[in-house]
Amino acid sequence: xxxxxxxxxxxxxxxxxxxxxxxxxxxxxxxxxxxxxxxxxxxxxxxxxxxxxxxxxxxxxxxxxxxxxxxxxxxxxxxxxxxxxxxxxxxxxxxxxxxxxxxxxxxxxxxxxxxxxxxxxxxxxxxxxxxxxxxxxxxxxxxxxxxxxxxxxxxxxxxxxxxxxxxxxxxxxxxxxxxxxxxxxxxxxxxxxxxxxxxxxxx
Amino acid sequence: xxxxxxxxxxxxxxxxxxxxxxxxxxxxxxxxxxxxxxxxxxxxxxxxxxxxxxxxxxxxxxxxxxxxxxxxxxxxxxxxxxxx
Numbered sequence: 665x666x667x668x669x670x671x672x673x674x675x676x677x678x679x680x681x682x683x684x685x686x687x688x689x690x691x692x693x694x695x696x697x698x699x700x701x702x703x704x705x706x707x708x709x710x711x712x713x714x715x716x717x718x719x720x721x722x723x724x725x726x727x728x729x730x731x732x733x734x735x736x737x738x739x740x741x742x743x744x745x746x747x748x749x750x751x752x753x754x755x756x757x758x759x760x761x762x763x764x765x766x767x768x769x770x771x772x773x774x775x776x777x778x779x780x781x782x783x784x785x786x787x788x789x790x791x792x793x794x795x796x797x798x799x800x801x802x803x804x805x806x807x808x809x810x811x812x813x814x815x816x817x818x819x820x821x822x823x824x825x826x827x828x829x830x831x832x833x834x835x836x837x838x839x840x841x842x843x844x845x846x847x848x849x850x851x852x853x854x855x856x857x858x859x860x861x862x863x864x865x866x867x
Numbered sequence: 868x869x870x871x872x873x874x875x876x877x878x879x880x881x882x883x884x885x886x887x888x889x890x891x892x893x894x895x896x897x898x899x900x901x902x903x904x905x906x907x908x909x910x911x912x913x914x915x916x917x918x919x920x921x922x923x924x925x926x927x928x929x930x931x932x933x934x935x936x937x938x939x940x941x942x943x944x945x946x947x948x949x950x951x
Contacts, residue, residue: 683945683948686943687940687945687948690939690943690945690948691948694931694936695930695931698928698935699926699928702928708935712935712938715939716939716942716943719939719942719943720943773878775878775906775910778905778906778909778910779909779913780909780912780913781916782912782913789916789920790920790924794920795927798920798921813921817918817921817922818921818925819925820925838882841882842879842882845881845882845914845917846878846881846914848917848921849910849913849914849917852913852916852917852920853913
């Protein structure tokens, strides 16, 4: 999550090509952008490429930044586009016509798992194995849901900021966020449900 | 399992409910429903926990690995600004 009060960056300096200021921009935003890259792509090399491309693009286009959103949201927008482009390029050609990015209908998100795993102790819920399962679950989300979940729930953007970063209506952001969370809840219910069974067998 | 109209309407408000952004009136409605519907009760609790777990781990990784940072600054011709 980007700190709410990053050191003030001068847009005028950035737009005039001031390298000191651009280095500060990279310092402030490289961590959140790298985190988004890792969670979105799940691969370190891809994440590094995405990180570099994001700042190269930011550098190239900063002069045309119209300040309709905050600088952070603008950077997230570049990063999100970069990530989605990389994912689409990597997809086999046969599915390139996939319209899943635009299609919000036709899928059933009703809960099917009703195991109450909330009673598991915190150290088990957040063990290193559990943490990697949390990451894997994000990877299994369709990318149109994944990017919304990462921006909103992990990076802490508001619904409005997420809609600006992704060029989506706020209603679409809310719908996708709910579907992402429902999907993750199902996945975590399978995993923690098994942990719960293991514990009861041990007793 | 989630079949009644009440269960379905809970599902639509679930995000707002766990985020605490739902009106008091709707919150009370949901509370009344989950007092009677065991499955929805579990869905609400595990959804809340799901969101909590992701918020708790949202800051990971907390840094860009030094070699990645190094290559980033070099790719942007900013190597003079690398601080260690």
